[in-house]
Amino acid sequence: MANTETKTVLVTGAAGFVGTPVVARLLEHGVRVRAVVHRAEAAPGAEAVPADLAQPGSLAGLCRGVDAVVHLASRIGGTEQECRAVNTRGTAALVAEAHRAGVRRFVQLGTAAVYGEGPHRGPAEGGLAEAPGSVTSATRLAGERLVLAAGGTVVRPHLVFGRGDRWVIPSLVSLLARMPHWVDGGRARISMLSVDALAGALAELALSPHKAPGVLHAAHPEPVTARELVCTVTQALGLPQPQGETDVRGALDLLEAGAGPDATLRRRLSLLAVDHWYDSSRLWDVLRSLPGAAFSEAFSPYADWYRAELTV
Template identity: 30%
Template sequence: MRGVIALTGATGFIGSVIARKLVQEGWCVRALIRPPSSSARLAGTTVQWVQGTFEDLDSLERLVGDADVVVHCAGAVRGITEADFFQANVEAVARLAHLASSRNPAPRFLLISSLAAREPNLSPYAASKRMGEIALTKVGDRLTWTVLRPPAVYGPGDREMLPLLRLMLRGIAPVVGGSDARFSMLYVDDLADAVVKWLASDSRENRVFELDDGHPGGYSWCEIVETVERLRGKGVVRVRVPGPVLNLAARLNTLAASIIGYRPMLTLGKVRELRHPDWVCDNSIYYRVANWAPTVRLEEGLRYTLGLSASPAIGTRA
């Protein structure tokens, strides 16, 4: 056994892939599970579950305990106001960092943030991700920490991008960004491998790293559509969605959310994120530090995500 990792977000799309990868690498994974979350994604694994919430200091104490490493992957991605994101994306980071820094010796701390943190003025979500990073840095030299900022992460089990990708596979592609907009992407297994390589590197340098799939200059919406066209073997109809129409849809969705009582994904803030022209990043610095390089290219990753071919089991890819 390599050691103990305290993990949050293990019941989610990204966190469950990271948890499974860590178990396969020989780590003892102790994960926080918050009601009413389900552990079904990790059924049959050796993950040890700690029942609790980020507001319950006792459960956080049990989670961090004697851990060698803390990996905070949990986060809120749906909401309207900054308050909707603050608890999971800011307060939880601050509490976990404080607990970790009070240990002797203190565990290493890895925060899975988001590339959105690079542009905090775009949306409440982006602002909360940046504030979470700042909360971590406030522990100063009492803790060794690293922040990873992945771009759009996709893969089997993803609930955010998959509806759009399936629509493209059926032959219709909404185009919401400008013709010059470009963005990076990352397959979920590659993100999990980036975490493993960080652990192996024993890096003690406090800094922020941006990650992507290694495609120079990122992608345009056209390139994504063209990739899906190759996968389906025929063309896809592109439907450009004007900014005012997208804004109206976001306003109506936000209104419905406030009446019915759910946290929406499509908001005015999300529209500003979608229409931002530059979500491109570069792996070169992280490669030098952690000796990590992504292995899944876009077409291969979309094939797995859309169920057109089976994804290799985590840990078996060369």
């Protein structure tokens, strides 16, 4: 990385799942961190600045004296109006504020969900049409396009796991409780990345002397099979493994028989049944940061945290 002694980086979503390790990584490099917080507290050592993306006036002056912006905050779920206020209009206001302040580097955390349901089998950036299937994804995509138009970088992971994860592994465990069978033999391949590897990549993109504008996929180079994912998680957390086989249609029938049609259950099923893996070689080619170990090894340091959280 470049000399970071005099750099100031603004981080939105600084107290969130990804924001917490990003701030920690930046502080380790001696960077001054201006942490934008909404309801939570900033990490010790960071300058906490209260602001609300849904209230553009609260962003005034936020980027003054800043060398780079790492935009991690987003609205997940809620009405279209609520999502648009944060993900689209809030991002537009932040981009404009950064431009006024002369900020040269803008990195946004996006999502591979903008590509829709799949299957997706190893496409590189630009190789897939964007077809968001939810209000959250559609409004986030609109925000991403504003960042890209301004010359920024958008990093799109698929599934991120690790300390602070409230969705990926908890959703998988919840699904396994209702779907105790292997779906299509567990052959689906899935892009995953640890939150710490993602944080390292985002921090380096903010600090590197070399810009990497455009979209970058963020995933471990080796996609995980659904069988490896399930076996790793169940063994680490002491949970029963699936027994027997079914196909996607049979799995949907079983899920809906117990709960009725449910879009959330169908999305969770895609974790096990549908290929969602992406070529992330461009990201790792431009960084010194590494994607870390493969999933079965990378999950181990987080197992105790997940056990405690899932017990609660």
